[in-house]
Amino acid sequence: xxxxxxxxxxxxxxxxxVTTAQARTAKSDKHKQVQQQRHNNAQVVDEAKRMMQQALxxxxxxxxxxxxxxxxxxxxxxxxxxxxxxxxxHRIAIDESAIEEFDDSQAYHFTDQxxxxxxxxxxxxxxxxxxxxxxxxxxxxxxxxxxxxxxxKIRERDTSSVIVWNEDAAQTVQDKDDPYAQYQIxxxxxx
Numbered sequence: 001x002x003x004x005x006x007x008x009x010x011x012x013x014x015x016x017x018v019t020t021a022q023a024r025t026a027k028s029d030k031h032k033q034v035q036q037q038r039h040n041n042a043q044v045v046d047e048a049k050r051m052m053q054q055a056l057x058x059x060x061x062x063x064x065x066x067x068x069x070x071x072x073x074x075x076x077x078x079x080x081x082x083x084x085x086x087x088x089x090h091r092i093a094i095d096e097s098a099i100e101e102f103d104d105s106q107a108y109h110f111t112d113q114x115x116x117x118x119x120x121x122x123x124x125x126x127x128x129x130x131x132x133x134x135x136x137x138x139x140x141x142x143x144x145x146x147x148x149x150x151x152x153k154i155r156e157r158d159t160s161s162v163i164v165w166n167e168d169a170a171q172t173v174q175d176k177d178d179p180y181a182q183y184q185i186x187x188x189x190x191x
Contacts, residue, residue: 079157086154087137087161091144094121110136110164112143117163119143129164136164 009027012018018026107118108126119136121129125145128134135151136143138161146154148165155162 083154083158083161084139086150086157087139087144087146090146090150091139092125092134092146094125094145108136108164112138112163117143119145121145130166132166135162135166137161138163 009018009023013020013023106123107120108129109116109118111117125134129136129145133148134145135148137146137151137154138144143163148167151162151165155165
C-alpha cells in the first residue's frame with residue numbers, strides 16, 4: 001500500500017480519458033489563466049495606488065487653500081485690532097460742553113457708504129476737519145476724530161476706516177508760497 005497519490009491529471013491520463021496533448025494544453029491554459037489573474041491584480045493595485053495618490057494630492061491642495069484662507073483671516077483680525085488700538089489711543093475727545101445745542105447747525109455732515117451722516121463737534125474742531133488737520137474715522141458703528149498723522153497710519157492698514165480726511169484742503173493751507181494765494185476763486189466761476 002505504499003501507493004503514491006496521483007494528481008487528477010495523472011489519474012485521467014492513466015485511465016485513458018485524456019491524451020497527453022490535451023493534458024499539456026489544459027496545463028498551459030491553467031498557467032496562462034494564473035498569469036493573467038496576477039497581471040490583472042497588479043493593474044488593480046496600480047490603479048488603486050494612483051487613485052489614492054490623486055486623492056492625497058487633492059486633499060493636500062484643499063488643506064493648503066484652507067490654511068491660506070485661515071492665514072488671511074488671521075491677518076485681517078490683526079489689522080482690525082491695530083486699527084482699533086490706534087483709534088482708541090489717539091481719538092480726540094469731543095467736548096460736549098463747547099457745543100451750545102445739538103442742532104444741525106453744529107453738526108459736521110459727511111457721507112459714509114452713500115449715506116449722509118453727522119457728527120456733533122465744536123466749531124473749532126469742525127473747522128480743523130474742514131481744513132484737513134483732523135480726520136473722521138469709523139470704529140465699529142461709531143465715528144471718532146483723530147489727528148491726520150494717525151489717519152495716515154490707519155489708512156495704511158485699512159482704507160475703509162478713514163471716512164473723512166480733507167487732504168486737498170490741508171495741501172492748499174500749506175501752500176503759502178503760491179503767488180496767487182491772495183486771490184480767491186469765485187464759487188460760481190465756470191471753466
